[in-house]
Amino acid sequence: MTTNTTARFSGDGVITFQDVAMGPVRAGEVRLRVEVCALCGSDKRLLASGSPVVPGHEIAGVVVDAADSTGTAAGTRAIVYIPVYCGQCGQCRRGQTNRCLDLGELIGWQRDGGFATYVDVPAQCVIPVPDDVPLDVAVLGLDTVGTAAHGLRLALRTQSEPPQSAIVVGCGPLGLGVIAVAQALGIPEIHAYDPNAGRLALALELGAKEASDLESHNQYDIAVEVSGAGQARALAQRVIVPGGAVLALGESNDPYTMPATPRWRRTDCFTVRSFYFPLDEVDGNWEVLRRCGAFLRDKLAHPLTLAELPEAFDTFVAGVHLKPFIVTGAAS
Ligand SMILES: [Zn+2]
Ligand SMILES: [Zn+2]
Incomplete structure (x- = not known):
């Protein structure tokens, strides 16, 4: 049985931690051990309002388990695409997954996200990371570089x-x-x-x-x-x-x-x-990250542990740290 330490936002800036026993991975899903989850300015809204799910939507991790049907191998290094797109509509079929006409949940917003030791995500949201891109650079391929x-x-x-x-x-x-x-x-x-x-x-x-x-x-x-x-x-x-x-x-x-x-x-x-990128731009985004990702990480990122999440938000809100990264494993 896997125990997941999760952060909960109860509103008015209060963060608590809960240990949850995880059952087997559900059909169509993949379990990641979170290596990096970056704080995003939009998380401040959830910090104030509270959230029914585990927040955190800029996630990089390593696959530890996956439903058989997904064909995802344990050990795969990945970043997590937030929109749980339908894959069927006209936009999705053209690769414009950020424009899905039947968008379900957003990870970290309507379903559990990455301020945790583990996160289960639908297989279509797992973006494998090339071997030469470290996970603490890859995570910038989401909101920071992907959206830009x-x-x-x-x-x-x-x-x-x-x-x-x-x-x-x-x-x-x-x-x-x-x-x-x-x-x-x-x-x-x-x-x-x-x-x-x-x-x-x-x-x-x-x-x-x-x-x-x-x-x-x-x-x-x-x-x-x-x-x-x-x-x-x-x-x-x-x-x-x-x-x-x-x-x-x-x-x-x-x-x-x-x-x-x-x-x-x-x-x-x-x-x-725009608010986010389509999956068909991911390869181009790796190219951009190979040029500027490590430099951006060194300028922006401030690594802290999950237990330090409340302090991370304090320094983030105060503008002391531009982009705190919660690192729960050895980022590699
Ligand atoms: Zn964000
Ligand atoms: Zn769609």
């Missing part, structure tokens, strides 16, 4: 010529992922803005330049808004060139409003939105 790369790929598809300039507004983990991916995709001029000096400094270390003019119109082919703040959205809308693309990746509880100012009414441009 997909958003940028969507934005590039709107452009008839390769974009020459981009601004990234908001330099948290996803914003830094966008900078790294924009470089890997060959955008020559990448500027960054963040009101937090420490985050901006990391963006500059990654190779972005500090955006010096936040007021003038018509400056950037791509404006990536990664904070969800109203001012940041307005900034992106202000600096975009006609024909450019505003990429809206930031999330907040504030409504995303179009201001209907003369400037907005008379700007011919694209607004692109």
Whole structure:
């Protein structure tokens, strides 16, 4: 019998731990020993509200058991795709699994996630990791680089010529992922803005330049808004060139409003939105991670144990650590 130590969020910032006896792996599922589960900004919402399931959705681990029908071998190193997509609908059949028309649960949101020693996931959510990519780099292939790369790929598809300039507004983990991916995709001029000096400094270390003019119109082919703040959205809308693309990746509880100012009414441009990547981009994402993943990990990640999860959230919420990683085994 396997005992699973799981974190429970009961609301108002309270985290407790529960040991649960695990039964046999269910049909169609795979059991992973969690090696790394990264904290995500969106987890702060669950910390405040509480969660009926085990949170944690940026998971890398090693397969320890699997239902026979899955054909997944024990020992497989993997990251976990969050959307439990149907695999049958028109979008899934085209490989656009993030656009599934019959999306069931999200792992770590509607079913148990990775703030635990083990997690059972549907076999189709197991993404095997190439041997040369360490798990603490591979985990960045989910929200940090996977989402950034997909958003940028969507934005590039709107452009008839390769974009020459981009601004990234908001330099948290996803914003830094966008900078790294924009470089890997060959955008020559990448500027960054963040009101937090420490985050901006990391963006500059990654190779972005500090955006010096936040007021003038018509400056950037791509404006990536990664904070969800109203001012940041307005900034992106202000600096975009006609024909450019505003990429809206930031999330907040504030409504995303179009201001209907003369400037907005008379700007011919694209607004692109995404939240996650399709599985058919995973191979391309490994390529991006081979170039920038270890550097991103070294700049972003702060390893802590599962027992330290409450402290991890304290430092995360306080902005001391940009991306705490809960490591429950020896990441390899
Ligand atoms: Zn996330
Ligand atoms: Zn589907």
